[in-house]
Amino acid sequence: MYICPFMGAVSGMLTVTDFKMYFKNVERDPHFILDVPLGVISRVEKIGVQSHGDNSSGIEIVCKDMRNLRLAYRQEEQSKLEIFENLTRYAFPLSHGLPLFAFSYKEKFPVNGWKVYDPVAEYKRQGLPNESWKITKINSTYELCDTYPAIFVIPTSVKDDDLSKVAAFRAKGRIPVLSWIHPESQATITRCSQPLVGPNDKRCKEDEKYLQTIMDANAQSHKLIIFDARQNSVADTNKAKGGGYESESAYPNAELIFLEIHNIHVMRESLRKLKEIVYPTLDEARWLSNVDGTHWLEYIRMLLAGAVRIADKVESSKTSVVVHCSDGWDRTAQLTSLAMLMLDSYYRTIKGFEDLIEKEWISFGHRFAVRVGHGDDNHADADRSPIFLQFVDCVWQMTKQ
Structure with a gap:
């Protein structure tokens, strides 16, 4: 669940890759989408979200483009630790002994940069x-x-x-x-x-x-x-x-x-x-x-x-x-x-x-x-x-x- 400062709690599916974090809610019209390249993330922290019933824990993502994003989880979800670890691991690869995404990306471009x-x-x-x-x-x-x-x-x-x-x-x-x-x-x-x-x-x-x-x-x-x-x-x-x-x-x-x-x-x-x-x-x-x-x-x-x-x-x-x-x-x-x-x-x-x-x-x-x-x-x-x-x-x- 994304805790939006403008429209309140928005439930949806969260996907984390080695390049970006992608959150999507298909119940709203138009669909609500949050697309965050991991390179724009400055800090990831575990937080408590006390005012959302079962969604009592989550993470706060502080971005370099001035956004602060809050995501809440249900208590029984087993994936919350995995999400936190993957976010910190791939948002800060140098701090975890990993190469930057640019060096692991294998797409061939028509122009040699x-x-x-x-x-x-x-x-x-x-x-x-x-x-x-x-x-x-x-x-x-x-x-x-x-x-x-x-x-x-x-x-x-x-x-x-x-x-x-x-x-x-x-x-x-x-x-x-x-x-x-x-x-x-x-x-x-x-x-x-x-x-x-x-x-x-x-x-x-x-x-x-x-x-x-x-x-x-x-x-x-x-x-x-x-x-x-x-x-x-x-x-x-x-x-x-x-x-x-x-x-x-x-x-x-x-x-x-x-x-x-x-x-x-x-x-x-x-x-x-x-x-x-x-x-x-x-x-x-x-x-x-x-x-x-x-x-x-x-x-x-x-x-x-x-x-x-x-x-x-x-x-x-x-x-x-x-x-x-x-x-x-x-x-x-x-x-x-x-x-x-x-x-x-x-x-x-x-x-x-x-x-x-x-x-x-x-x-x-x-x-x-x-x-x-x-x-x-x-x-x-x-x-x-x-x-x-x-x-x-x-x-x-x-x-x-």
Whole structure:
């Protein structure tokens, strides 16, 4: 029996496979169906259901799409333990020593998904390589940076030895690499992680020269804008932990701008608050103030505003920009991909949007599985955060402007 928050108890047949949970009631017209892919489940718990007569025990399924589902059983049913065990086993395969469903699924597809995105073809579309930028395979064995793709674009004049020193000075070895180049001005968007300046303001002459080379590759401007997605206060705190940001004394032709975007923990809490006000019931009288209290739309606005500033510097000021946060795989991916979506109409096609996500998110190491907790039953993991969901919301907002 499904305890529906909108229509009360609904009896029916429950089926659990290694892919989804399926509940169906055929007595209602139209038929009542509940179809839940197991990958969307965040938590499964045994509960007591005291107000439904014989149906005195059951399970609560907390989903990542904001649904909370309650199922009740009759006391004499022997299958309730089996249902609970199968749900937890297949919803969280990694926690039970099982492969993810994608690796056990045997269907043959007409398109090889691994070849949907061709980085060389994408860079060629942008007019690369050229006299200032080259495609390098120095990371073909992922030894320079294990969270970067095998192929990326760097300034032509940079030597491999210098590149290794730059990698040692950037968090996780995530050096500045090109994401997009303007077809007319040659102004670029490059992405990276924070420099490891630490509390003593350590410097790296190779890194300083590297950013100067990025600036010099654009003859339209004698300035480089560094967008740090973080709050200034947080970036200062990171200095005490060995991280930090570029000082304008070490990078004299660069301007540092903090976008003041909050971290993954703040975003996770914002989504939690949003879920509380939309499910299972809405408070129509206080709806606007409740939404405002979650700060979700405020954070969406901050991301869009940051992307607009990046796009404007490249398009209107013809100035190259560098974008980073701490590790360069969350807020950085949000900002670069949104700015590129604004600047390049190709990314506003289906194929182009595929390439954008494959390049800026997947190939450059966004931690999809960790951020959504895919296959893992540790629902309280502090590394979970709706980073890609925010990006999708931002894209939706852009389509409505």
